Amino acid sequence: MPPEPSIAPVPGTGAHVIVDGGRTDAVRTSSGRFLRLVSPPPRLLDALGGASGGDGEAAEYAAALRATMSAREEEDAQRRWPGPRREVALVGGGPIVDATADALTDWGAAVTRHTDGAALLASVDGTADGDRENGATAGSRAEGAWPWGLVVAYADSPAERGGWDRLDALPSQGVAWLRAYREGENGFVDPICLSADDPGSAQVYRRRLAASLVPRELDTWRRAAVADAPPSPAARMLLTSRLLTLALAWAQDSEALQGYRGTLWKLVPATGTISEHPVLAYDPPSALDRQARQRV
Structure with missing residues (x-):
């Protein structure tokens, strides 16, 4: 009867060497791939375990294996979150923003945090509060001048979305724009915006009003609503997961990204319902000519 197989971790990596039938012959990488080992020395497992025995061949093989697995894991990390897209700004506060920041950082993003949209703008151009109130917008900067490739914003109440x-x-300045928010207990994640042709925060809300059976009541509630109780652990996990899914799709420029550009995601914790709704951008209406009646 052959001996029981065993597994030995490769120190400093997520890989494992597989011992089957007394012969070391394969390694499983952290991404789940199985690779055949070429001529492993008999005492490789001892060397991987840190045992001192003076077997130079096994120690050298173990060191080479560790270096190879580390290099593979670095390549995997680059595919997971490519270096050119690592700079991400987070706008807002609270447990969902905290969880999102932790998740993005853990997966390779370089995250900077800002209390609100005005603070984000001030961090790059030093615009005074009065100037911002008088109409300074993100569009005043040249394309490529922003320090981030993606800005993610979250609000616990409609009032916190001021300035979005x-x-x-x-x-329009080459920065991806992703938003999530709660209205009462219900959570929303807007379509991610990659160009000026995608629906921004104002357009998404107007589309929601147009689709609502009670648009007046919805608008009245939204203008008067205050922050609800903190989100439940389940709601926090689901909202954070959706944000990370869209941010990851952007970082990897995945095929799924196109669909996310026109999809509003909604969570209703009271019923445990998750739904998706198409939202398309529209051309701004023409400005009213208030002198037309006088000319007729």
């Missing part, structure tokens, strides 16, 4: 319309100009 000014950030709707980010995509």
Whole structure:
């Protein structure tokens, strides 16, 4: 009867060497791939375990194996979150933003945090509060001048979304723009914006009003609503997961990204319902000519 197989970790990596039938012959990488080992020395497992026995061949093989697995894991990390897209800004506060920051950082993003949209704008151009109130927008900067490739914003109440319309100009400057928010207990993640042709925060809300059976009541509630109780652990996990899914699709420029550009995601914790709704951008209406009646 052959001996029981055993597994030995490769120190400093997520890989494992597989011992089957007394012969070391394969390694499983951290991504789940199985690779055949070429002529492994008999005492490789001892060397991987840190045993001192003076077997130079096994020690050299173990060191080479560790270096190879480390290099593979670095390549995997680059595919997971490519270096050129690592700079991400987070706008807002609270447990969902905290969880999102932790998740993005853990997967390779370089995250900077800002309390609100005005703070984000001030961090790059030093615009004074009065100037921002008088109409300064994200669109005032040249394309490529932003330090981030992606801006993610979250709000616990409609009032905290103040100023997001000014950030709707980010995509026209080459910055991806992703938003999530709660209305009462219900959570929403807007379509991710990659260009000026995608629906920004103002357009998404107007589309929601147009689709609502009670648009007046919805708008009245939204203007008067305050932050609800903190989200439940389940709601926090689901909202964070959706944000990370879209951010990861952007970082990898995946095929799924196109669909996310026109999809509003909604969570209703009271019923445990998750739904997706198409939202398309539209051309701004023409400005009213208030002198037309006088000319007729």
